[in-house]
Amino acid sequence: MFFDYARPPSGLGRFGEYGGRFVPESLVPACDEVEREFRAAWGDPSFRSRLERVLSVYAGRPTPVTPAWRLSAELGITLLLKLEDLLHTGSHKINSALGQALLAQRMGKRRLIAETGAGQHGVATATAAAWLGFAATVFMGERDIERQELNVFRMRMLGAEVVPVSTGSRTLKDAISEALRHWVSSVDDSYYCIGSVMGPHPYPWMVREFQRVIGDEARTQCAAELRTGTPDFVVACIGGGSNAAGTFAGFLDTPAQLVGVEAAGGAAVNAGTTGVLHGFRTKVLQDSHGQISEAHSIAAGLDYPGIGSEHAYLADLGRARYVTVDDHEVVKALRKLGGSEGIFCALEFAHAVAWVLRAVEQGEIPPGATVLLTLSGRGDKDMPTLMESTPVTPPQRQQVIVERSWGFVYAVSLMGTTGERLELAGSGRELATSLRRRTDLPVLAGFGVSSPHHAAKAARYADGVVVGSALMLKVLDGAGPEQLGASVASLRAALDTADG
Known part of the structure; x- marks a missing residue:
């Protein structure tokens, strides 16, 4: 019964109620062309044979x-x-990047467009482009560029142009949006090499087939x-x-x-x-x-x-x-x-x-x-992310800190970005628990506390919270004394409820 789930999607790429093609009218011919050419290529034994050999002797x-x-x-x-x-x-992304690059070559395109988040698809696309002698343009959010400097350097060394995206969250979501906008203006000579099972039909189905x-x-x-x-x-x-x-x-x-x-x-x-x-x-x-x-x-x-x-x-x-x-x-x-x-x-x-x-x-x-x-x-x-996010205060150092502290001890978790995270890092619990075993001073949790939900969660293992950036962001958004007071009161109430 389950075998039927892996067949080509129905109509315009429908998997049940999902999938489809919701694009500007200017991209409909481009999507039609990609679908038509992929169906022909995937049914062509010579294309499949060439891809299989390339994946063997080149990709490994x-x-x-x-x-x-x-x-x-x-x-x-x-x-x-x-x-x-x-x-x-160094990743599975090369499977689809090579398949799509060969498809682009079959279609007469000489330039690859891609988006990337972690940088692995960008590197794979830049690699496939260099192997075929194509140009490559990779869109990447500014935040991801900061987190993935090594892969950005690799892409540029391979000859790709890396375009920083400064809109929205400056991550993968925004890089895809910019890549789609760019494709609209360059469909004649460029192929959009999408990195995952997303986007308009036929991409979710096609990328799955290249990755299967x-x-x-x-x-x-x-x-x-x-x-x-x-x-x-x-x-x-x-x-x-x-x-x-x-x-x-x-x-x-x-x-x-x-x-x-x-x-x-x-x-x-x-x-x-x-x-x-x-x-x-x-x-x-x-x-x-x-x-x-x-x-x-x-x-x-x-x-x-x-x-x-x-x-x-x-x-x-x-x-x-x-x-x-x-x-x-x-x-x-x-x-x-x-x-x-x-x-x-x-x-x-x-x-x-x-x-x-x-x-x-x-x-x-x-x-x-x-x-x-x-x-x-x-x-x-x-490595850079791990160096910043892995707790680095060993037990011996904790003991020195609590012996020299007065008033309270501030337990900071470095996993996330202050004032921005959706959930508190679990490492904060471990650090606060360890500190409370070493001192009678109140232990306060911080770096990321921005909501009553966070405060209540932190109260399970800490004596209180430190809130800074979240309040400053409210000030920047125009909040006055009454609104700030209400925010602080809601945090206090969450702590009191958790204590009770």
């Missing part, structure tokens, strides 16, 4: 499925890792590795969802439980409603007026307020389950995987690891279960 396919021996023994399960991070450029090599390989490899032939769980992280779509495609017609892991601050399936974003209908984070809400994640690229249309459909059908993990769980999982298996994955894919660790602890994954987890990118690019 097939990638292995590797047992995580030490972590499996500790967790009491069999954990298999599909290591897409071993591909050329992950799942098809993994299914064959699991059959050889596992006595049962099929894993009990197939797990992948979700932003737009290209690596998950590719992985799930290989297991849709099996009994395997499919689990997509979203960032807690970008949980479109779990917290979104149906809407239109970037030319397709899907689950979107939005307010009651249909205005798109900002998403948050420590991982650039997972802070996307939507999700691939096929994922929204699979969630409705109940064929796949979508769960969330927070930033703190992600960093802990990344360190756990590195210390246990010597594998340092990107923050995006540590989301999947984090859920497996939690699911085993809570009994969602039973002892003896088999789990396939797709790791689709290396973690080199995330």
Whole structure:
């Protein structure tokens, strides 16, 4: 029954009520051309053969499925890792970038346009363009450029033009918007190489087909590795969802439980409603007026307020389950995987690891279960973020601090941006708890407290909160003394309620 879910979408790219094509009239011919040419190419054995060879001799396919021996023994399960991070450029994005670049060449285009969040798709597109002798222009939010300097440098070294996007949240959402606007004015000689299973039809379907090599390989490899032939769980992280779509495609017609892991601050399936974003209908984070809400994640690229249309459909059908993990769980999982298996994955894919660790602890994954987890990118690019977000005050230093403190001790978590986060970092709880064991002084939590919800949550482990940037932002927005007083009173009430 599940096999039918992987067939081409109906009509204008419909997966149930999701998908479709919601674009300006000027882009309709371009989308029609991409669909027409992709259908012809995908039905052409010579195109498929050339792509398969390029993925083999240039990108490095097939990638292995590797047992995580030490972590499996500790967790009491069999954990298999599909290591897409071993591909050329360091992520699964090269699968689709090469496929779309060859399609662009077939269409007579000589320039690739792309968007990128974490930078991996930008690097893959720049690589494919250099390999074919094409020009490449990559749109990237200014905030992501700051977080992903290494990948920005790599793109430019490969000859690509990287265009900073300063509008909106200055992240992936805004980079896609700018790339679509640019495509309108350059459709004659340019091909838009979308990085995930998003955008107007045929992109969600086409990108899935280029990425399904992950799942098809993994299914064959699991059959050889596992006595049962099929894993009990197939797990992948979700932003737009290209690596998950590719992985799930290989297991849709099996009994395997499919689990997509979203960032807690970008949980479109779990917290979104149906809407239109970037030319397709899907689950979107939005307010009651249909205005798109900002998403948050420590991982650039997972802070996307939507999700691939096929994922929204699979969630409705109940064929796949979508769960969330927070930033703190992600960093802990990344360190756990590195210390246990010597594998340092990107923050995006540590989301999947984090859920497996939690699911085993809570009994969602039973002892003896088999789990396939797709790791689709290396973690080199995330070093600057990790250096800023990993707690750095060791116990000895904490003792010195409390001995020299008076009045109160301020426990600061560096995971997030002051005054901007949607949820407090779990690392604040650990630090405050550790400090309270060392001193009788009040321990106050801060760096990100901006709402009564935050204050109540912090009161579970701290004696109070420090609020700065959130109030300053209100002042900048024109708030007067009465409004500021009301905000402080609401925070105080939340603390009192939590104490009671």
